[in-house]
Amino acid sequence: MELTTLWFLIVGVMLIGYFILDGFDFGVGISLPFLGRDDTDRRVIINTIGPVWDLNETWLIVAGASLFAAFPEWYATMFSGFYLALLLILVALILRGVSFEYRHQGKGRSWTRWFDQFIFWGSVLPPFLWGVAFANLAQGLPIVPADTGGWLYEGSLLTLLNPYGLLGGLAVLLIVWVHGLVFISLKTVGEMRDRARALATRVGVAAIVAGAAFLLWTILQHVGSETLWLIVLCSAVAAVGLIGAWVANLRGREGWAFTGNTVAIAFALLAIFMALFPNVMPSSIDPAYSMSIDGAASSQKTLELMTWVAIFTLPLVLAYQAWTYWVFRRRLTREMIPASAH
Amino acid sequence: MYEQLTAASLDALALARWQFGLTTLYHFIFVPLTIGMALLVAILQTAWVRTGKTKYLRLTKLFGKMFLINFAMGVVTGIVQEFQFGMNWSDYSRFVGDIFGAPLAMEGLIAFFFEATFIGLWIFGWDKLPKKIHLMTIWFVWIGTVLSAYFILAANAFMQNPVGFDINEERGRAELSSIGDVLLNPVAVTQFPHTIFASLMFAGAVIVAVAAWHLKRNQFVDEMHTALRFGAWTNILAFLGVGLTGHSLGMVMTETQPMKMAAAEALYTNASGADASFSVFSWGTPDGAHEIFSIRIPYLLSFLSTGTFDGSVEGIRNLQADYEAMYCGADSMLTCPSDGSFAPIIWITYWSFRWMIGLGAIAALVSAVGLWLTRKKEQLPAWTWRVAVWTAPLPMLASLVGWVFTEMGRQPWIVFGVMTTERGVSPGVPGWVVLTSLIVFTVLYGALAVVEFKLIVKAAKAGPPEIEVSDATDDGTGEPNPQQLATVY
Numbered sequence: 132m133e134l135t136t137l138w139f140l141i142v143g144v145m146l147i148g149y150f151i152l153d154g155f156d157f158g159v160g161i162s163l164p165f166l167g168r169d170d171t172d173r174r175v176i177i178n179t180i181g182p183v184w185d186l187n188e189t190w191l192i193v194a195g196a197s198l199f200a201a202f203p204e205w206y207a208t209m210f211s212g213f214y215l216a217l218l219l220i221l222v223a224l225i226l227r228g229v230s231f232e233y234r235h236q237g238k239g240r241s242w243t244r245w246f247d248q249f250i251f252w253g254s255v256l257p258p259f260l261w262g263v264a265f266a267n268l269a270q271g272l273p274i275v276p277a278d279t280g281g282w283l284y285e286g287s288l289l290t291l292l293n294p295y296g297l298l299g300g301l302a303v304l305l306i307v308w309v310h311g312l313v314f315i316s317l318k319t320v321g322e323m324r325d326r327a328r329a330l331a332t333r334v335g336v337a338a339i340v341a342g343a344a345f346l347l348w349t350i351l352q353h354v355g356s357e358t359l360w361l362i363v364l365c366s367a368v369a370a371v372g373l374i375g376a377w378v379a380n381l382r383g384r385e386g387w388a389f390t391g392n393t394v395a396i397a398f399a400l401l402a403i404f405m406a407l408f409p410n411v412m413p414s415s416i417d418p419a420y421s422m423s424i425d426g427a428a429s430s431q432k433t434l435e436l437m438t439w440v441a442i443f444t445l446p447l448v449l450a451y452q453a454w455t456y457w458v459f460r461r462r463l464t465r466e467m468i469p470a471s472a473h
Numbered sequence: 474m475y476e477q478l479t480a481a482s483l484d485a486l487a488l489a490r491w492q493f494g495l496t497t498l499y500h501f502i503f504v505p506l507t508i509g510m511a512l513l514v515a516i517l518q519t520a521w522v523r524t525g526k527t528k529y530l531r532l533t534k535l536f537g538k539m540f541l542i543n544f545a546m547g548v549v550t551g552i553v554q555e556f557q558f559g560m561n562w563s564d565y566s567r568f569v570g571d572i573f574g575a576p577l578a579m580e581g582l583i584a585f586f587f588e589a590t591f592i593g594l595w596i597f598g599w600d601k602l603p604k605k606i607h608l609m610t611i612w613f614v615w616i617g618t619v620l621s622a623y624f625i626l627a628a629n630a631f632m633q634n635p636v637g638f639d640i641n642e643e644r645g646r647a648e649l650s651s652i653g654d655v656l657l658n659p660v661a662v663t664q665f666p667h668t669i670f671a672s673l674m675f676a677g678a679v680i681v682a683v684a685a686w687h688l689k690r691n692q693f694v695d696e697m698h699t700a701l702r703f704g705a706w707t708n709i710l711a712f713l714g715v716g717l718t719g720h721s722l723g724m725v726m727t728e729t730q731p732m733k734m735a736a737a738e739a740l741y742t743n744a745s746g747a748d749a750s751f752s753v754f755s756w757g758t759p760d761g762a763h764e765i766f767s768i769r770i771p772y773l774l775s776f777l778s779t780g781t782f783d784g785s786v787e788g789i790r791n792l793q794a795d796y797e798a799m800y801c802g803a804d805s806m807l808t809c810p811s812d813g814s815f816a817p818i819i820w821i822t823y824w825s826f827r828w829m830i831g832l833g834a835i836a837a838l839v840s841a842v843g844l845w846l847t848r849k850k851e852q853l854p855a856w857t858w859r860v861a862v863w864t865a866p867l868p869m870l871a872s873l874v875g876w877v878f879t880e881m882g883r884q885p886w887i888v889f890g891v892m893t894t895e896r897g898v899s900p901g902v903p904g905w906v907v908l909t910s911l912i913v914f915t916v917l918y919g920a921l922a923v924v925e926f927k928l929i930v931k932a933a934k935a936g937p938p939e940i941e942v943s944d945a946t947d948d949g950t951g952e953p954n955p956q957q958l959a960t961v962y
Contacts, residue, residue: 201578
């Protein structure tokens with residue numbers, strides 16, 4: 132395999148890792164006002180992701196930096212093109228990130244309520260906007276080669292808010308919500324566990340409908356493409372995962388439900404990447420203007436270096452992250468939440 | 474190849490620069506405290522594990538809590554740093570991404586994952602991990618912060634002194650030729666210990682301030698006396714480190730970016746020996762043509778720049794003439810500034826250089842005097858404690874003006890000798906979009922600064938938490954129940 136193709140896959144896998152891991156963080160944050168009946172409830176919910184949300188979010192930072200190193204043209208064009216959408220995502224991630232730590236450190240209930248709002252909106256906006264962004268990426272964006280070299284994005288924020296993009300945002304939002312609900316039921320006991328499961332069943336129906344509609348639309352947009360069979364295959368696996376997760380959740384098999392959602396997120400994103408291939412940014416103005424994997428990639432030397440770095444670091448990273456999840460494997464109870472926080 | 478820059482793109486350029494300056498300086502309020510405090514907390518926790526004395530545990534808990542409030546801000550403001558290279562500086566990113574991206578990706582894979590994972594284990598692992606494994610996690614956090622500092626400084630060093638690359642004419646970009654050269658860039662090698670020592674100075678000063686506040690009120694005297702002396706020693710030793718590494722950095726800078734050294738001294742014409750004097754203070758016309766008043770130390774500039782007393786230092790006007798010939802010839806769109814000037818803004822480089830040194834020196838002096846005054850556990854006049862409290866921000870301000878000097882002194886270059894800053898800005902992003910994000914970040918960061926400051930002060934004033942121990946002894950040791958150490962949000 133060409134190193135450029137390998138790195139297309141590695142960046143893809145990193146983004147999949149980000150959406151799976153931070154995905155349930157977002158889902159947990161979205162669930163906060165729906166499942167938390169009192170402050171102890173809300174603290175149980177937040178503490179399900181307490182030790183891990185930071186390392187989960189780091190997958191985004193590493194994916195972004197790897198994109199910069201392996202595909203500078205892609206990074207430069209996409210990040211300057213999606214400017215305002217990324218600004219909103221950054222604001223949301225900043226507010227959400229500090230809120231976990233700060234919500235209980237101030238005085239009074241209105242302080243805590245403000246930070247709970249930040250956690251909620253900071254968990255709703257990023258998955259929705261990422262969904263919009265990746266859907267538009269697959270659909271093609273108004274990009275043209277620039278006379279200074281590289282590519283220029285000729286749209287605006289409104290260009291992204293088309294029906295297909297919005298459906299992509301909605302599908303991602305609903306899927307990560309279910310993912311988070313299943314995670315809560317996997318990490319709690321008693322009433323909280325039951326409430327999370329029941330809500331997952333209801334939201335799950337909406338997630339299946341939106342997800343299936345989005346994948347179907349994606350397939351229809353790529354009829355005639357060489358990778359169509361791969362898009363169909365990945366979409367089918369994603370659909371099976373999503374429906375399987377719903378059934379498992381209904382039967383109280385939380386581990387299987389979580390696995391199903393994980394498979395669904397991974398393969399839905401793979402379907403998007405297959406829709407891009409062999410481009411990284413298809414142009415909606417003229418296919419000849421599209422940015423190909425090779426056109427976006429770094430030099431052979433940089434890719435070789437990055438490959439060695441990835442080979443040595445990623446197994447270690449996966450090992451110590453797995454250990455963290457093992458250390459914090461126990462379910463949380465209301466009794467484990469002391470009256471005052473640390 | 475490049476069209477003339479239009480008025481609109483210049484607006485976006487100025488705004489993008491303001492945003493980079495604002496967000497980077499803001500990020501660097503939290504970073505040094507994270508780097509420095511991680512080490513000091515690790516040392517305090519090690520002292521507890523080794524001696525079993527509860528006072529070390531209580532101090533670990535107190536400064537650990539302040540560390541976490543600060544850490545959260547460092548993490549979230551760091552994401553902005555990575556994103557804005559692509560958002561505001563897309564032409565820069567595509568031109569040097571092949572080299573500049575590699576240390577960033579290595580930082581993520583090697584340092585960020587490490588740091589983010591072990592910080593979670595440290596915060597929430599008190600009652601879940603064996604004592605020594607838990608101690609290991611805070612040391613790992615510190616190692617992560619230090620590794621991350623190295624990679625990002627190596628990336629920055631490439632902008633100051635680009636090495637290990639070739640220009641690929643066909644692709645129209647710079648490409649990596651040696652990662653060893655990039656990572657062992659002399660600027661990175663000297664900038665790194667300078668930054669780490671400066672971070673330790675800040676953390677040390679914060680510990681001194683917290684201790685002084687409590688000692689003034691005669692509370693937690695045993696713990697706070699220990700903390701005060703620990704922080705003050707850290708501050709003084711780190712100041713020595715900052716000074717020594719700063720000197721090597723100055724010599725590397727004179728070699729790699731002579732214009733920056735000339736701008737630091739506002740030296741307009743070549744000087745050597747006694748004429749290469751260092752002005753502690755000066756007042757003159759902005760263009761340097763007439764000096765009205767100054768206090769000068771002969772030979773010092775020569776020593777700072779070259780390590781000898783008879784070295785020669787190049788002046789701004791001489792360098793300007795050299796650079797015009799080198800960088801403004803035919804086919805030099807990337808390297809010739811549109812206003813033709815190769816000098817940074819002199820009053821900024823001149824004064825930021827002096828404030829950096831002065832603020833750091835004052836902080837170290839306060840610590841030295843404090844160590845002498847507190848050699849016995851006696852109550853001191855209230856004003857002495859107040860001085861110690863108000864000294865805490867000085868090392869932070871010194872770090873910030875140090876970065877203002879480093880980055881403003883690099884101008885007009887985004888990558889020295891390779892690309893000017895005005896050519897690096899995103900060509901497709903209109904000025905109003907950058908203005909929007911500048912306003913959003915200013916408001917958001919301003920509000921968060923107030924919140925963060927309030928929370929840190931609140932945690933500091935609360936003092937070290939009570940910890941009950943079984944089999945307590947007279948020398949203050951005893952085994953705490955791990956349950957009460959458990960941390961939850």
